Amino acid sequence: MGRSGRVTLSDVAKASGVSRATVSFVLNDDARQTISVATRERVVEAARELGYVPHGIARALREGSSRIVVLIVDRGIEGNFSRSYVRGLDEELTEHDHVLLVRHGPAAPGATRKILDAVVPRAVLRLGEAYLHGPGPAGPDEQDWESGFAANAALQIGFLAERGHTRIAMALPDHEFPLTEARLGFAREAARRLGIACPESFVVPRPREAGAAAVEAFLAAHPEVSALAGFDDDIALRSLTALRDLGLRVPQDVAVIGFDDTEYGSLSTPALTTVHIDAEVLGRIAARDALGIDTQGLAPVRGQVVDRASV
Known part of the structure; x- marks a missing residue:
């Protein structure tokens, strides 16, 4: 067996007493090669x-991309939501003999296009695609308010309202993130449903000094x-430090509440209250949708507030 622990073509060739090329021809069922039945x-x-299991990437390329799924993760979507989503997506694709490329x-202009042209993937997914341009004129459906991204975003506002806060502000990053407008839309709708002032x-x-000046002025x-x-x-911790x-x-x-639990909040003083989102099921649903597999039995899990000391 190879030093890495993974069985290679060379290992199979040695065990069967033939060349590595012959093993490749046989396992790839290459009709152009004349190889005896016994061999x-x-x-x-x-x-x-x-x-022996063929290397996933090599096999995907050999099959013309039918086993590669590409996930594009935009800047600013890098908390537990992203990590758990990728984990679920990767595990589900692996179970169905596919490869995930994140x-x-x-990216530099044209860089992603070059990757897609090179691998011609089975599917291209974008994390948070449904929310990248805001909730839209009709807004999210009620299912989204029950267990989707809208529900998770609303948890922040609801938790603060439960503790008597009726005048709330959204603290935003200093550069544009794809989901900013969607988050603001969800927060405002959540406040409307709760009967409190629009954030x-x-x-x-x-x-740090600029953050403190901004919080002071606001x-x-x-x-x-x-x-x-x-x-x-990240923004919640900036706000907490500024205060x-x-x-x-x-x-x-x-009071200060975070979102998407990076775990750094547990190290702050006071420890940061935040919203923890486990999106593993969403990743599995996305994988099955991409492969045309029934998603029955899979349902999104609503986030949970991690109640620490900042609210």
Whole structure:
């Protein structure tokens, strides 16, 4: 067996007493090659006994891409949602003998196109595709409000409202993320459903001093705001740090909640309350949809608030 632990063509060739090329011809069922029945049987038997499995990428390329699925992950979608989604997508594709190729953005112009032209994938997926351009005129359906991205985004607002916060602001990143408009739309609709004021929004930039100045200016203009909902944990932690730098107490003076649980929030003081999203099932559903397989029995799991100390 090869040093890596994975059985190779060379291992099968050695066990069956033929060349590596002959093994390749037999296992690929190359009709252009004339190989005796006895030799074919010997190679197949050796491969079976050794547990040989063709390398996924090589096989996908050989089959003209039918076993490659490409996932494009835009900048700013990198928390637990992304990690769990990719895990579910990869495991489901593997179970059905396919290969996942993840492309993280941003990419140079034309770079992704070159990859797609090279592998001609079975399918191309984009994480969060349904929400990249905002909720749309009709908004998300009720199923999305039950267990989809809308429901997860609404958890922030609902958790703050349950604790008496009726004037809430969304703290946003200092550069455009694909899901910003969708998140704002969901937050505003969640507030409307709860009967509280429409959330204000403002940017919390880097570096630390700029973030503190932005939070100070915003709170001076909106003294009624008692809680900040971060676009993600990173922005929530920037906000929490800014508040402490300004001499404000969290959560006594201003509460802060994150989103998409990067786990760094557990290390802050006070520890950051956040929304944890497990999207593994969504990844599995996406894999089956891409392969044309029934998704019956798979249902999205609603996120959960990780209640720490910042609210």
